[in-house]
Amino acid sequence: MSRYRHDERPAIAYLFLSPWVAGALLLTIGPMLASLYLSFTDYDLFTTPAWVGLDNYRRMLTEDDRFLASVWVTLRYVLISTPLKLAAALGVALLLNRASRVQGAYRSAFYAPSLLGTSVAVALVWRAIFDRQGVVERTFAALGIETGGWTTNPRLALIVLVLLAVWQFGAPMVIFLAGLKQIPPELYDASAVDGAGWWRTFRSVTLPMLSPVILFNLVLETIHAFQSFTPAYIVSNGRGGPSDSTLFYTLYLYQRGFTEFRMGYASAMAWLLLAVIAVVTALVFRTARLWVFYSGEEPR
Amino acid sequence: MTPADPSLARRERKNGMRASTRGKAARVAVAIMALGALVAGTAACGGDSGDDGKVKLRFAWWGNADRAEVTERVVELFERQNPNITVDTSFAEFNAYFQKLTTEVAGGGAPDVIQMDYRYVREYADRNALLEFSDTATVDTSEISTSLLAGGKIDGKLYAIPLGQNTQEFTYDPAAWEAAGAEVPELGWTWEDLAVATARISAATGEQTYGAVDFGGIEDWFEVWLRQNGKDLYTDSGELGYTADDVTAWWELTNGLRQSGALTPADLSTKVDGSQANDPMVKKLAAAGFAYDSSLTAQTFEIYGREIAIAPFPSSSADLGQYAKPSMQVCVFKRSKHPAEAAAFIDFFINDPEASEILGLSRGMPVNQTNQQTIGQTLSGPPKLAYDYEQLVADKLKEAPPPPPKGAGTVKSTFQRIYDDVIFDKASPQSAAERFLKEAKQALTS
Numbered sequence: 001m002s003r004y005r006h007d008e009r010p011a012i013a014y015l016f017l018s019p020w021v022a023g024a025l026l027l028t029i030g031p032m033l034a035s036l037y038l039s040f041t042d043y044d045l046f047t048t049p050a051w052v053g054l055d056n057y058r059r060m061l062t063e064d065d066r067f068l069a070s071v072w073v074t075l076r077y078v079l080i081s082t083p084l085k086l087a088a089a090l091g092v093a094l095l096l097n098r099a100s101r102v103q104g105a106y107r108s109a110f111y112a113p114s115l116l117g118t119s120v121a122v123a124l125v126w127r128a129i130f131d132r133q134g135v136v137e138r139t140f141a142a143l144g145i146e147t148g149g150w151t152t153n154p155r156l157a158l159i160v161l162v163l164l165a166v167w168q169f170g171a172p173m174v175i176f177l178a179g180l181k182q183i184p185p186e187l188y189d190a191s192a193v194d195g196a197g198w199w200r201t202f203r204s205v206t207l208p209m210l211s212p213v214i215l216f217n218l219v220l221e222t223i224h225a226f227q228s229f230t231p232a233y234i235v236s237n238g239r240g241g242p243s244d245s246t247l248f249y250t251l252y253l254y255q256r257g258f259t260e261f262r263m264g265y266a267s268a269m270a271w272l273l274l275a276v277i278a279v280v281t282a283l284v285f286r287t288a289r290l291w292v293f294y295s296g297e298e299p300r
Numbered sequence: 301m302t303p304a305d306p307s308l309a310r311r312e313r314k315n316g317m318r319a320s321t322r323g324k325a326a327r328v329a330v331a332i333m334a335l336g337a338l339v340a341g342t343a344a345c346g347g348d349s350g351d352d353g354k355v356k357l358r359f360a361w362w363g364n365a366d367r368a369e370v371t372e373r374v375v376e377l378f379e380r381q382n383p384n385i386t387v388d389t390s391f392a393e394f395n396a397y398f399q400k401l402t403t404e405v406a407g408g409g410a411p412d413v414i415q416m417d418y419r420y421v422r423e424y425a426d427r428n429a430l431l432e433f434s435d436t437a438t439v440d441t442s443e444i445s446t447s448l449l450a451g452g453k454i455d456g457k458l459y460a461i462p463l464g465q466n467t468q469e470f471t472y473d474p475a476a477w478e479a480a481g482a483e484v485p486e487l488g489w490t491w492e493d494l495a496v497a498t499a500r501i502s503a504a505t506g507e508q509t510y511g512a513v514d515f516g517g518i519e520d521w522f523e524v525w526l527r528q529n530g531k532d533l534y535t536d537s538g539e540l541g542y543t544a545d546d547v548t549a550w551w552e553l554t555n556g557l558r559q560s561g562a563l564t565p566a567d568l569s570t571k572v573d574g575s576q577a578n579d580p581m582v583k584k585l586a587a588a589g590f591a592y593d594s595s596l597t598a599q600t601f602e603i604y605g606r607e608i609a610i611a612p613f614p615s616s617s618a619d620l621g622q623y624a625k626p627s628m629q630v631c632v633f634k635r636s637k638h639p640a641e642a643a644a645f646i647d648f649f650i651n652d653p654e655a656s657e658i659l660g661l662s663r664g665m666p667v668n669q670t671n672q673q674t675i676g677q678t679l680s681g682p683p684k685l686a687y688d689y690e691q692l693v694a695d696k697l698k699e700a701p702p703p704p705p706k707g708a709g710t711v712k713s714t715f716q717r718i719y720d721d722v723i724f725d726k727a728s729p730q731s732a733a734e735r736f737l738k739e740a741k742q743a744l745t746s
Binding site: 044 | 395570578713
């Protein structure tokens with residue numbers, strides 16, 4: 001194929017690209033720049049934005065106790081829910097990887113929660129289950145353990161959200177499953193010949209061979225966890241309560257922007273989140289050199 | 301873990317790059333989500349005007365379906381009597397309503413006639429969004445009491461007309477009080493009486509039903525208590541009218557009652573948000589609670605699952621502290637193209653006897669005194685309770701305080717949020733009160 005042909009009529013190419021380009025400019029780049037500008041202003045939607053320089057960022061980092069509380073809640077959520085979710089996804093993927101005639105049905109069944117996961121309905125159901133006098137509380141009570149309502153207890157409310165996240169392991173599970181199927185069976189045969197047990201095989205064959213997929217899932221799920229909003233919003237009725245125990249960063253951002261109409265402050269928060277996610281993602285890639293193994297195409 | 305084979309380092313970096321593009325795409329997705337919401341806020345709808353000589357008004361309000369039904373009937377009546385005016389209505393639930401209204405006002409395309417909440421009227425007036433009622437927009441307010449009208453005046457200018465009147469009250473379950481042998485609350489009872497009675501009910505039911513819903517976190521009830529002590533939520537210049545000591549004293553009172561078991565425990569109280577779904581009294585977990593008398597509708601007894609009664613606030617001073625509050629107000633948008641017609645519609649809405657009869661108590665007591673007396677004879681059930689109660693306390697009610705300053709909505713939610721720390725035993729009333737004062741001042745100044 002000669003490059004000449006491709007370059008013959010570039011106008012046509014741009015014509016076909018134009019929906020995407022227009023969308024990116026108008027719906028992504030434009031609003032992003034607008035919000036970057038707003039993050040340096042005081043803007044309440046009514047009056048013209050007033051330039052305040054770095055004041056929003058300064059107040060966020062030095063004066064705002066709730067901001068720090070929301071960062072702490074979010075970090076705890078990310079650090080607890082992401083590894084648990086990946087572990088659940090990998091565990092189920094390993095179980096489903098065994099040849100079975102009903103494998104397809106199981107795979108769909110385990111994937112279903114992820115389809116529903118981001119919906120408001122599931123968060124509502126979750127709230128009902130963990131509410132005062134809900135199924136969970138009554139189950140514990142039947143065993144003689146008094147827990148009270150989980151969603152109304154500051155020490156348990158975040159766990160409810162973590163469990164909801166873990167339950168939605170479907171997407172990484174399907175990716176793990178695909179990764180497991182890529183592992184050449186001869187490696188397992190070889191390890192069996194060498195007399196390796198299940199654990200040894202898992203550690204020395206499965207994990208290294210799967211590590212690129214683990215990296216991919218880890219990055220994606222970490223970003224998801226940082227951005228998580230709907231469950232906290234629904235379960236806490238938009239308040240992040242009780243006692244700010246479920247005040248996710250995104251929820252606080254929303255409160256600042258859409259209930260207090262401090263759009264400049266909310267924009268600054270959005271940009272800081274973007275920066276933090278970028279840094280965390282970069283760090284994950286940096287560590288990947290130490291533990292991700294690419295088998296490559298060349299014969300070994 | 302197995303370390304990567306050094307000979308594969310280049311490939312690894314390449315793959316890493318590819319994956320990082322995905323990460324970048326995801327990061328861009330964050331931005332779209334967070335920031336796309338922002339631009340949506342600035343999108344506006346254009347205004348409209350009829351070219352065929354017909355005037356088209358838009359009227360937006362918050363509420364539910366039964367209020368929608370009576371509102372539509374009044375609109376039809378108005379349109380029949382004013383064939384050259386049509387009124388388009390739209391309504392939503394309270395929070396959604398104000399989110400939409402804010403963006404519409406920002407874009408210059410707000411409805412002509414805007415239902416307004418007392419808490420936000422100054423904010424909107426300060427932002428130059430509301431039209432002053434004057435010669436271009438006249439509404440007959442001669443039948444409205446001056447104290448109620450004061451709630452719509454900012455610096456002496458009238459920006460909001462009350463659509464209904466309500467006042468604070470104490471809702472209780474008479475059967476539960478009788479069963480526990482508690483003294484029935486009536487005009488002149490004190491906070492001490494409340495403490496004794498609620499403790500008795502909790503004890504009599506083995507804390508199956510608490511004496512009352514914990515009222516410590518609700519700024520509205522704190523306000524009445526403050527006024528009984530000669531203070532107000534806000535000074536005339538819009539600053540806080542109380543100190544950390546006042547909040548401490550209030551929270552020590554309520555938290556003490558909670559600790560003794562007289563009031564609902566934290567996990568019940570934290571959910572209280574004014575909705576019936578989250579009201580412990582509706583679930584029969586509490587025998588009483590503070591409320592506004594406009595919450596009594598024809599369905600109240602069915603919702604509570606039992607008959608209820610209402611009484612005035614307890615007071616330990618000579619002052620009852622309650623006031624006639626505009627339960628809802630109505631304003632004209634500053635940039636409305638038809639201010640005269642908008643005002644005429646408002647005038648009809650509050651003064652026309654037939655309209656008033658259709659509306660009933662759906663927005664609180666009618667503000668037109670004559671209409672209010674007429675309607676009193678037609679009521680039955682819970683609305684009748686509210687009506688009689690209003691008559692009982694009428695001469696004890698003081699003038700409504702001027703509309704609260706910008707940021708007052710945040711102060712109210714902060715009040716409840718920080719009280720949560722008290723009832724979950726995470727902070728003492730005093731340290732919580734000090735933190736609240738700090739945050740409240742931030743909300744009002746910045």
